[in-house]
Amino acid sequence: MIRFDRVSKRYPPGIDALVDLSFEAAAGELLIVSGHSGAGKSTLLKLIAAIERPTGGAVLVNGQNVGSLARGAIPYLRRNIGLVFQDQKLLFDRNAFANVLLPLAIAGFAPKEAARRVRAALDKVGLLDREKAMPIALSGGEQQRLAIARAVVGRPGLLLADEPTAHLDPDTAHDVAAIFREFHQVGVTVVIATYDATLFPEARPIRLDHGRLTQ
Numbered sequence: 001m002i003r004f005d006r007v008s009k010r011y012p013p014g015i016d017a018l019v020d021l022s023f024e025a026a027a028g029e030l031l032i033v034s035g036h037s038g039a040g041k042s043t044l045l046k047l048i049a050a051i052e053r054p055t056g057g058a059v060l061v062n063g064q065n066v067g068s069l070a071r072g073a074i075p076y077l078r079r080n081i082g083l084v085f086q087d088q089k090l091l092f093d094r095n096a097f098a099n100v101l102l103p104l105a106i107a108g109f110a111p112k113e114a115a116r117r118v119r120a121a122l123d124k125v126g127l128l129d130r131e132k133a134m135p136i137a138l139s140g141g142e143q144q145r146l147a148i149a150r151a152v153v154g155r156p157g158l159l160l161a162d163e164p165t166a167h168l169d170p171d172t173a174h175d176v177a178a179i180f181r182e183f184h185q186v187g188v189t190v191v192i193a194t195y196d197a198t199l200f201p202e203a204r205p206i207r208l209d210h211g212r213l214t215q
């Protein structure tokens, strides 16, 4: 499903975010990428989603070399990837339902089918009764769950999350972790970058230190 083959990423003017990184993850695995601030966790996720391209080696997703994809092919790759990233902000002028609907509207789904899928996604994250709520009226944990619903509404086979439990209290962090676990249990491949690997004791750890694999 995911293969890193001697991957390096150097940002200008010469910051080595990842160095000669190799690992493989099978479909349906739950991977936790941990390491200190600046270790390269976000970069690893961005390479999988072709948000960044490697400067050395190859990143393969479902056998496809995503580092050398033509620009036009990237939306097709992303259709199968759900992103829960800090910079994928919720739209604060639209309610919960509309936030989750957005990716389906862009993909051109018929309104009835889209609404059915939005409600199914909201239900999975426990927010079905809050579909009319504006994001500002939701707690931090609920906002994060809404972001997860938006990421999974297109039913991706791969879910990537960058620090999804940051800024949450321990109980709320556990609730959010449980949602990722449920997607993993139904066969979705899940890759989570987090400082707090203890939230996912069953996951396969990928530990980074200054861009290098330590585990």
Ligand SMILES: Nc1ncnc2c1ncn2[C@@H]1O[C@H](COP(=O)(O)OP(=O)(O)OP(=O)(O)O)[C@@H](O)[C@H]1O
Residues within 6 Å of the ligand: 011, 012, 013, 015, 016, 017, 035, 036, 037, 038, 039, 040, 041, 042, 043, 044
């Ligand atoms: N767009 C960029 N341009 C230049 N340098 C970058 C860029 N993105 C990341 N870096 C640098 O690459 C290194 C790895 O960053 P990355 O964000 O992948 O680490 P991280 O482990 O996710 O850190 P954090 O936990 O603080 O988010 C850091 O030194 C960072 O400053």
